[in-house]
Amino acid sequence: MTSFPTGFLWGTSTAAYQIEGAVSEDGRGPSIWDTFAHTPGKTVGGETGDVAADHYHRHAEDVAIMRDLGLGAYRFSMSWSRMQPAGTGPLNPGGVAFYDRLLDELHAAGIRPWVTLYHWDLPQLLEDAGGWPERDTAHRFADYAAAVHARFADRIADWLTLNEPWCSAFLGYFNGVHAPGRTEPAASLRAMHHLLLGHGMATAQMRAARPDLRYGLSLNLYPVDPRSASRQDADAVRRIDGVSNRLFTDPVLASTYPADIASDLGADWPADAIRADDMATIAVPIDMLGINYYTRHVVFGGEAGTSTTAFDNGWIGCAGVGKAMRGYPVTSMGWEVDPAGLYDVLTRLKDRYPGLPPVYITENGASFDDVVTDDGQVHDAARVDYLDAHFRQARRAIDAGVPLRGYFVWSLLDNFEWSFGTTRRFGVVHVDYSTQRRTVKDSGRFLRRVATANAIPDRQ
Numbered sequence: 001m002t003s004f005p006t007g008f009l010w011g012t013s014t015a016a017y018q019i020e021g022a023v024s025e026d027g028r029g030p031s032i033w034d035t036f037a038h039t040p041g042k043t044v045g046g047e048t049g050d051v052a053a054d055h056y057h058r059h060a061e062d063v064a065i066m067r068d069l070g071l072g073a074y075r076f077s078m079s080w081s082r083m084q085p086a087g088t089g090p091l092n093p094g095g096v097a098f099y100d101r102l103l104d105e106l107h108a109a110g111i112r113p114w115v116t117l118y119h120w121d122l123p124q125l126l127e128d129a130g131g132w133p134e135r136d137t138a139h140r141f142a143d144y145a146a147a148v149h150a151r152f153a154d155r156i157a158d159w160l161t162l163n164e165p166w167c168s169a170f171l172g173y174f175n176g177v178h179a180p181g182r183t184e185p186a187a188s189l190r191a192m193h194h195l196l197l198g199h200g201m202a203t204a205q206m207r208a209a210r211p212d213l214r215y216g217l218s219l220n221l222y223p224v225d226p227r228s229a230s231r232q233d234a235d236a237v238r239r240i241d242g243v244s245n246r247l248f249t250d251p252v253l254a255s256t257y258p259a260d261i262a263s264d265l266g267a268d269w270p271a272d273a274i275r276a277d278d279m280a281t282i283a284v285p286i287d288m289l290g291i292n293y294y295t296r297h298v299v300f301g302g303e304a305g306t307s308t309t310a311f312d313n314g315w316i317g318c319a320g321v322g323k324a325m326r327g328y329p330v331t332s333m334g335w336e337v338d339p340a341g342l343y344d345v346l347t348r349l350k351d352r353y354p355g356l357p358p359v360y361i362t363e364n365g366a367s368f369d370d371v372v373t374d375d376g377q378v379h380d381a382a383r384v385d386y387l388d389a390h391f392r393q394a395r396r397a398i399d400a401g402v403p404l405r406g407y408f409v410w411s412l413l414d415n416f417e418w419s420f421g422t423t424r425r426f427g428v429v430h431v432d433y434s435t436q437r438r439t440v441k442d443s444g445r446f447l448r449r450v451a452t453a454n455a456i457p458d459r460q
């Protein structure tokens with residue numbers, strides 16, 4: 001057995017638009033993801049999150065599954081446009097009632113709620129007013145966060161402002177593969193700044209109201225390594241690490257943007273949008289940093305046009321830099337399985353930022369083409385192996401001094417995987433979308449063993 005420290009938290013993560021469905025019920029307004037998914041050509045097969053995993057109606061069953069899996073915590077996001085349909089004004093009673101019901105179930109099951117306030121579903125009316133490239137959106141977010149916090153602070157102790165602002169800014173506004181689907185480099189950098197500003201303002205307001213609770217955000221981070229020892233590859237590492245990691249960790253943890261990246265981005269850099277006090281606002285102290293880890297980037301420079309993955313399009317200002325595939329096993333997302341990358345991302349973070357706050361893995365998991373076999377089960381051995389190997393690297397990181405306190409697997413359920421629709425399955429629980437029947441996969445049972453024992457069982 002490989003044990004974890006007492007009190008280590010085990011959970012699963014989800015996001016509102018990916019599981020809830022019920023997009024027009026009880027006063028919910030449209031978000032940018034409703035608009036985007038309903039735009040022809042934006043998602044595989046034209047799928048939308050209109051129904052998704054129907055969690056809105058099945059939350060009691062889903063919480064019962066989590067209780068059965070022995071999980072101590074559940075990270076979910078609240079849908080902004082369900083809570084505040086127009087992006088401003090009073091909270092929608094129908095939305096509040098839904099999350100009250102969910103929280104009732106979680107409390108009864110003894111599962112700690114961790115809430116994400118923004119997992120990519122901006123109310124459409126705020127996008128119509130310009131979206132995240134507009135500074136006003138940061139204010140709208142802070143107001144929204146304060147309103148939700150005032151209503152739920154007595155029921156939720158752990159608050160994450162943003163999920164993966166890299167994705168919101170660059171997939172949403174730079175390469176347009178996510179909502180709202182804009183392809184405007186300069187605007188995407190303004191979006192980045194206003195997302196971070198919104199995080200800082202929201203956190204300060206919430207903490208002022210309840211200093212006893214915990215606040216943070218979740219970032220998608222990658223270890224970035226060179227394909228060779230060449231000078232071009234070293235520079236590719238600098239640039240990709242800069243735009244995917246340091247653009248977010250430096251402002252949040254060190255109150256500065258990386259000067260080399262600002263210089264690389266030249267005229268697109270949003271210098272005029274960054275006001276005098278903004279960096280201090282963004283670097284508001286946080287109680288925990290959520291890290292979402294999926295894979296490593298091995299990169300090379302100097303060979304324009306030879307990029308090998310779609311992710312390369314998300315790397316603003318990095319034309320001519322490519323991502324190398326190493327022949328490792330890949331998930332059905334095409335992402336290389338690299339458990340040691342989790343150790344590297346955690347230890348490099350600790351080395352770069354002295355005084356790193358407590359860290360939680362807020363997402364890690366894998367999509368595979370699961371099938372329900374004749375015995376009615378899902379024998380997802382590859383996902384069991386994936387989780388086992390990543391859990392071991394998390395333990396190694398703790399031994400190396402990383403203040404890692406918990407681990408949320410992505411995801412509880414198979415769900416609407418953004419532009420891939422339901423064609424990618426990340427759940428430890430299988431969903432049959434024709435019946436909405438849930439089947440705990442072998443990986444779910446594996447997670448139960450780990451969570452219950454707070455230890456990884458020895459491999460047979």
Ligand code: FCB
Pocket residue numbers: 015018163164167220292363410417418426
């Ligand atoms: C992350 C997202 C999450 C899910 C996983 C696979 O980037 O936060 O919603 O899509 O990837």
